[in-house]
Structure formats: structure tokens, C-alpha cells
Amino acid sequence: MKLKPRYIILITLFIAYFGTRVYFALQTPYFTDDYSYFVLRQVDHITKTGRPLINDDLSYGGRTHVFMPLYFYILAGFALFFPKIIVIKIINNFFASTLILAIYLICSKIVKNRKISLICAIVAASIPTYINETLTSISTTSLVVPGGFFLLYLFLNIEKDKLDYLILLTLLIVLSSASAILIVLGLIIFVLLCYLENAPLEKIELEYVAFFVFFFLWTNFIIFKEAFLKHGLSIIWSNIPSNVFSTYFTNINIAQAVSSIGLLPFVFGTYTTYNYLLKKKSKNVSLFISLFLSTFLLFILKLIQTNLAFVMMGISLVILFGKFLRDFILSMKKTKLAKFTNLAIIIVIILLLITQLIPGFILMTKNNNIKKEYIDGFIWLKNNTKKDSVVIAIPEEGNLITYYGERKNIIDTDFLLIKDIEVRYKDVESVFTQKFRIEALRILEKYNVDYIMFTEKAKEKYGIEDIAYIHDECFDLVLNRTVQIYKVNKTLCTLKES
């Protein structure tokens, strides 16, 4: 069988993109965010016991986790046979790279122009936020976003006898992350839009949407029921403390949106949304307008995290941008400027290179700034402290303590199901920013802390150079490298009555 040239180009592109990603991802054996280490712990636990780590003795000194487990199982499956961190980085980037294929297929269906489809696929894959989220972090975004777009492609081509892949993909996405709600809501808005515009909907499309909605509701119900009972509707915000709320859920900021999505897709994608919502009609385009609207709606209501919102909106806008390009070229061909069509495409490509691809590439090179000495501090804990020691660090380093140090932390970035998270968050902040020893000792005793980890990240987070009260007989400096670790002298300094 001979492959068509367009497929050869596409496969080459995919391999190049995947290769570049893997090259940059493997520049460091570490990950850029705290959540990745949580994933690694889950993978470890699954490979050892076959079950995810639900009752965790180390996180918060003992807590219960709630999450969709499938993605961890997939990674654990690979980690069984290959070196863990390397394979996870490769697999995670492999999943993320498939976005290029998904967008190409979708654009081929909607735009019906191979060149434009290729351009869109590359542009979508180089969205800065997407690279940031998936290059050196293990995130369900790597699976759910490409998977979601593959799903939408299959939905565009839905047929009675070809449902197996669609159903399989639905299970995969829903069981991997609660962010499948974006796709569910997108499909519901799509049905509503079709109804309002009298666009004929296939019966099977409605049947599939019903299946997706029921399946999503049921699974999320089972998994997150306890969390809902505990937190009420604020489960949507994952019990995030008010102090960090704005870092996860931000207000609309056009400049940030443009820099996260890219200038051309943002401007022309938005224009296409307006154009096809109010003037023209296209059922296929409506699907991606619906996805954009559902994400936008959840974003302005602060119901989804900013980064995920930018990724989903960005990719939807890239597809709509492709439609704009196609319409633009078609209308240009009807004018006296027809002979400049190729020139126009070249200009667009150059603009995309400047505004999108080069910044994306630069971002990839910047994503490997984690130093070995920093991680060594956490490994030191494992080798030099008692097994039941409790270590305090900033929330963003909590999972490093539990993964590398294998010791109990006071806080990490998984806030769900944690009682009094506001108090705990402020207590941790107070340990680092407090001026008075007595108050700090009160908090340290409250959480039975044995060690304080003081890192560059902590300095940056709280804007301090040193912990004010730390040079005292109550605290012994036991490690003094890039990371400083202080042992709390419990025998000498205690506030409890004997």
C-alpha cells in the first residue's frame, strides 16, 4: 500500500513534533509542577498493588484522594515494562502530540483544504498554554484534549455501525478526567444551537449525546459524591483556598488570552464565531463554536481552571481560524486579487511563525529549569529522617516531599476533602512569614511538624530571604545547600504543658 503524500507529510510532522517534544522533555529527569509527582505516586501504587492510592498516609499527614483513575492506570501499564519517569514523559508527550493528528482530521472535514488543515494542526499544537501544560508536566490534559478532539472528529462522522471507537474514546475521556464536562457541555450547546437554527440533527447524534451525558453524570456522581457532600457546590472549585483562588481561576484578560492562544487564531477565530453564529450556517462549524462557547461560559463563571480554558478555547479558535482562512481564500479567488492568493497564504504563515510557532518553540526550551540540587533536598529527607517525620513546605512542594522524601507533608496542591483548608493554608504561610517564634511554634506543634523545608520557591512565593525566627536554638539547620532544612527541636522548645 502506498501512502498518499499528504499522509506522509502529516506523519513526518507528527514525528517531528513528537521528537521535538521528547527531546526537550528529556532534558531533565524532573517535572515542572507538583501535580506530576502526585501522578508518579499513583503510578507507583498501581504498579505495586493494582489499585490507585485512595487512602494516602503521607499527603496532609493522612487523607483520602478523589479522582478519575484511568489515566493513572494507562501510565502504570507502560511503567510496568519500562523505566518509569522516562516512559511516562514519552507517553505523556506522545498523547499530547496526537493533537496534531486530531486537528488535521477535523480541519480536513470542516475546511476541506489540506494546506490549511496542516497549518491549523501545527498552530494548535504550538499553543503556548498547551505546551506549558503538557511538555514537562504529567497532566490529564495530554490525554483529554487530543482525545476530546478525536472524539469530536468521530462525532462529525458518526455512523450506526462505526460506534465502537467513539464509545471507547468516551469511556477513556470520562474515566480519565472530570474536565470531560467541557465536551459534554459543548455537545449540549451544539444540540441547542442546531435546534434553534433548525439545522437537521441525525437521530444517532442525539442518541450519542444522551449516552455521553448519562455516562458522564453517573461516573462523576459515583466518584465525587463524597466530596460534594463535604464541600457542597464549592466542589467545583476543588476546595481551593481563597488566597490561591485567583491563580487557578482568573478574570477575563484579553492580553493574557491573546498571549496564551495566539494573536491570529484569537482574532479570526472570534470573527468566525460571530460570522457563523449570526450570518452563515454550518453544522460542523457550530460544533466547535459550541465547544468554544461552553468553555468560555465556564471560564467567565470561574468554573474551570484558566489554563485548561485557554487550551480548549485556543484549539477551538484555531479550527475556526482555519475556516476563516478557507472562506478568505475562496472570496479572494473571486476578486481581481486572485493571483495573490499564494502570497496571502505565505504572509499568513510568516505571521503565524512570528506570533505562534517561534514563541511556542522558545517556550519548549525554557521548560527544563529544575535543578538536581533542588530535588536532592527532598531525597535527603528520605535518607536522613525518621519514617514518620512530618515536613512542612509550601503547597507547591508538598508532593515532592511525599514522592522523593516519602515523608508526611502538611499541605500540597490537592485541596479536595481537606477540612479547614483556609486555616491550614494560612498556618503554612505563617510559618514562613511569621516574625515571632512562639506563634510559629504553636503552628508547628499543632501539625506535629519535625522539619521545615526552605527553598528558593518558598523565598519567591512569600517574597522573603530568610525565615525571621529560624536562627534560634529551637531550630537546627540540618541541611544547608540550595535547599535548607531545619529540624524542630521538640525536646528543647515546646509550648505544651508537661
Added chain:
Amino acid sequence: MRQNKTHQILVLLIICVAILSFFHVLRLTKNTALPTYDVYYHLNKIKSGTGFNLLKENSYLLDVIISKSNNQVFFMRLLPFIAGLLNICLIYLILGKIVKNEKQRFITSLIVILSPSFIYVHSVYNNLFLPLSFILLGTLFMLKDKYFYSMLSLFVVLVFNLSLFIIILLLLFVFYEKLKSKNLFLPVLGIVLVSYVFTTINPGFTQPLSIYFLLTKYVSDFGALIGFGFFNLALAVLGIFLSWNEKVKNAIIYYTLIALFICSLYEHSFVVFLDLILAYYSGYAFIKIWKSKWQSKTLKNYVMLLILCGLIFSSGSYLNEMSKVGPKQSEILSLVWLKDKIKPDTKILSHYEYGYLIKTFSGATPYTDKTYFLRSKDKLKIKLSNDVFASRNLKKILDFFNKEKIEYVWINQAMKNGQVWNREEEGILLILENSPNFERQYDYFGIEIWKYKDLRI
């Protein structure tokens, strides 16, 4: 045909026995105390009363009858169970009169059995299961045109539970519209007036209406003790939507649903009746989906499976939650311990929900109880106790204890875990720990009993 009917009833009875027995087995393996704190209102009456003397105290008739027996707790478990079996038969027979499709009848009855509110009414002793039997019996007689027996049954309901008069009136209006009147105006006017009168004579509900309130109060999957299963509710909404082209025929039912919902905000147990109507629509939706032609049979099978799983999951999860519901053995032990140390007129401060429990096991007088919370118009004692619980002002707290002659404070884990306080040393907890006026006399398994000492003397 008849054989098929008998067969269906038998299957339903077996399922009902299995579910209700499963609840009791699950409960007894974890906790031998009767489930829910409200039961202790009845147990207190039953244990303290002397047979028909209880009638003078305006007690529930069944409490009076049970108080004559030797094995009261056993009957408190058995009677709801038997009533459950009887009620499911009656529901099936009623559906036989209003639903032609046999499968729909069976599915609707099955949905009723699986519904959390049905499980609650027939697994926990309460003042609803027996009146419900008579309401269903009255409805069946009405449908069989035996009006005298119907009225007699409905009258018996009032003998057992006077607050159900509104249900009877609503039922009568529905029948009036269906059987006698061709005009919707009068029955609807009746429903509106009855609801208005009911909401006027009942003390107002104090909670602000919010999505969170509605979910946690009405949907058992979100924590409601008497509520709908989430999937029952979703299916019922779908059923109403699918039956919309028969809206004129169903109009009176829609008005009744709205009236019942409004009244349930004031008297939450009405959810049981609301659930019965919704079960009809759930069954309707289920059969509609089942019978409708789908382009993809695979998707249809998956959706049906998901709905069934959803229904079963809701009731399974409810059974599990109910088996864990209070009171805990440790709470009862603490009150039994306290009993020897106090006189019957000793006043104990706690959350109103534990009033009956405190009374039953310690013999002391709770400062407030649920009856006061539900029936009092000004709810002054609730407000005062909430103020004291939240206060760290020693003078204010001591004044309250002296004025109300409170001698003990009884605190359990639920109170410390969000019911009253969210944090350690919040409100009065700080004062209890640090003031010489309070002495911790009991502290086991999260239960604390504090004795108040008036140091002025």
C-alpha cells in the same frame, strides 16, 4: 393475564423484602441502635407512656398500641417492614387502574421500591408508613368506585396523622377533577387554597432557597435523609417532558406536584408523596425510552444500562448511608452514663436534633428538641442556643446558663464537624476548655459532657 399479574407482584415483593432486609442486616452489623434521631421521639413516648394514657398527650396512635407490647423495639423495626410489603402491593394495584401497560406498571413499582424515600419510610419507624397504607387503600377504593370505603380509609389516616389532611384534600381534588368535573378551574382553585392555608398555618421555613439547599434537602445522593434518587428525579423530569403533549390531561397532576413541593418546604415528609407521583413519570420515561426506536441499538442498550445502574446505585448508596446514620452506640453510652448522675429536671444544652435522644436515654430535659424547632413560631430557644454556641463572651454565656438553669452541655462529633462548629476552639468550645465554670466530666469517642458550675455561690 391474571397469572402474570400475580407473578409480577411476587417478584416485587421479593425485591422489596430483599432491599428492606438488607438494610436491617447492614445496620445491625454496624450499630444496634434504632436509626435516625427522630425515632427517639417515638421511643421516648412508647417507653415512658402507660398505654392509652398516652392518648391524652396527643401521641401517635401506633405509639400507644406498641407501648402495650413487651417487645417494643422489635415492633418498631417490624411494622414499617410489613407496611412496606403491603404498600408496594397497593401501589401495584393502583397502577393497575391507571396504567394500561403491564411493563410500565412493573417498572414504576420497581422504581418506587428503589426510591430512597420509600426505603426510608419502610425501614425506619415513623408516623408515615401506616397512614401511607391507608392513603393508598383509600385511593384504590376510590379508583374502584367504592367511595364509602375510600372515605373511611382516608378518615383513618387523620386518626393516625392529622398533618396529612392536606394530602387527603389534594387527593380529593385530583379525583374530583378526574371523575366528576370537566372543568379544571375549581379543583385547581381548591389546590391553591389548601396549599395557601397550609403554608400560612405552618411556621415559615427559615432556610434561604438555593440550589445547594434544594439538592441537599431533596436529593438523597446529595445527603437528604428523605429525598429522591438523583436518577429517579432526572428520569421523572424526562418523563414530564416526554408526556408534555398530554399536558391538558395531566394538568391537575402538575398543579398537585407544585403544591406538594411548596408544602414540602414546610413539612418535609411530604416528599414521600411527591416521590410517588414522580415515580409514575420515571416509569413513563423508562418505558418510552425502552420502546422508542433508536438508530443505534448499542447506544440504546448502554443508555438503558446506565439508567438502571443509576437507579440501583442511588438506592444502594442510600442504604449504605442510612445504615451509618446516628445515633452511634457511643452517644447512647454517654447518655446512659449521665443518667445516674442527674435528676429528671436537669436541663441539658445540645443541638436540637439530639433532644429526643437525650430525653430517652438520660431522662434529663433537653433545652430544645426537634419538635420545638419545627413547631415554634419564634424559634427563640434555637436562636439563643445558637448564639451561645457561637459566643466566646464568658459573661453572656454564664448569664444564659444561669437564666435557663442549664446544668450540662452534651457535644458529639457531628456538632464539632460542621453541624455547630467547624474549627477547634470555635465559639463556646474555647470557653469550655478554659473557664473554671465548666468541668469536662465525660470525653470518650468524640462525645463530651461538660458540667456547668455556678461559682457565684
